[in-house]
Amino acid sequence: MHFKKIVGEKVYLSPRSVDDAEKYVAWLNTFDIAKFLDQNTKVITVEGEKEYLAKNDSNSYNFAIVDAKTDELIGSIGLMDVDYVHRTAELGIFIGDDDHLSHGYGSEAIKLLLDFGFNQLNLNNIMLKAISFNKRALRAYEKCGFKLFGTWPKSHYVEGKYYDLVYMYITKDDFNNNK
Ligand SMILES: CC(C)(COP(=O)(O)OP(=O)(O)OC[C@H]1O[C@@H](n2cnc3c(N)ncnc32)[C@H](O)[C@@H]1OP(=O)(O)O)[C@@H](O)C(=O)NCCC(=O)NCCS
Structure with a gap:
């Protein structure tokens, strides 16, 4: 079951549901998604995922991204x-559904969550990290106003190679001045 907690045009953000555990587990056990999320070496089970989804951590705000037209979890x-x-x-994000990649759903979800973070939670500075080969994510983050503040060279190992971790941030002022 999904609820329209934060509403955009293409997507809305809903509290996550334990009922979606199987879908998340299928995505997180798919190498081509997991490799971007540092989950490729993890063995994620439905039971483990249900436990994780049921947890209420006061230092986290997690949402399901739902297609606003079809109400489908993406x-x-x-x-x-x-x-x-x-x-x-x-900030962390993934779109698991292939058909929804590179169509602006991720960027809209990020902007909705940044607005919530800055203008509801009154945060001032939000950062993220990405693996250097994740060009699609880096482009999406740049479109949303994130700026590079550093790299950690050769600190991430995937498929026999070391890659850099890329660090980006956005401030409340930068976000609100460019809305
Ligand atoms: C990262 C992610 C959330 C972005 O969401 P999205 O909906 O796919 O992104 P958007 O469509 O908003 O923007 C992607 C941009 O990258 C571009 N792009 C796609 N593939 C690219 C590539 N290989 N190289 C460079 N740019 C690329 C798209 O054309 C688009 O730019 P444009 O709008 O200027 O044309 C999503 O791709 C995703 O979840 N990927 C898998 C998991 C992941 O990487 N999570 C992030 C971990 S840091």
Whole structure:
């Protein structure tokens, strides 16, 4: 069951549901999705995923990304490590459904969550990290206003090679001034 907690044009963000565990598990056990999320070495089970989805962590805001036209679950997005002193958090996202990749769904979901983070939670600075080969994600983040602030060279190992981790951030002012 999904609920229209944060509503955009192409997608809405809903509290996540334990009922969606199997769909998430299928996506997270798919190498071509998992390799972008540092999940390719993890063995994720339906039981484990149900437990994870049922947890209520006060420093995280996790949502299902739902297609606004069809009400179909297409992915997941969240803010984690929310710090109420420094007003910072880390954003994570994935679109699991192939047909919805590279059609603007991810960027819209990110902008909806940034608006929630900055203008509802009153956060001031949100960061994320991506693996350097994830050009689609880097482009989506750049479109949403994220700026590069560093790389950690050769710190991520996938399929026999080391890659850089890329760090990006966006401030509340930058977000609100470019809405
Ligand atoms: C990253 C992700 C959330 C972005 O969402 P999305 O809906 O696919 O992204 P958007 O359509 O909003 O934007 C993608 C942009 O990258 C471009 N793009 C796609 N493939 C690309 C590639 N190989 N190289 C460069 N740019 C690429 C698209 O053309 C688009 O840019 P444009 O609007 O200027 O044409 C989504 O692709 C995803 O979940 N991927 C798998 C998991 C993942 O990588 N999660 C992020 C981990 S850091």
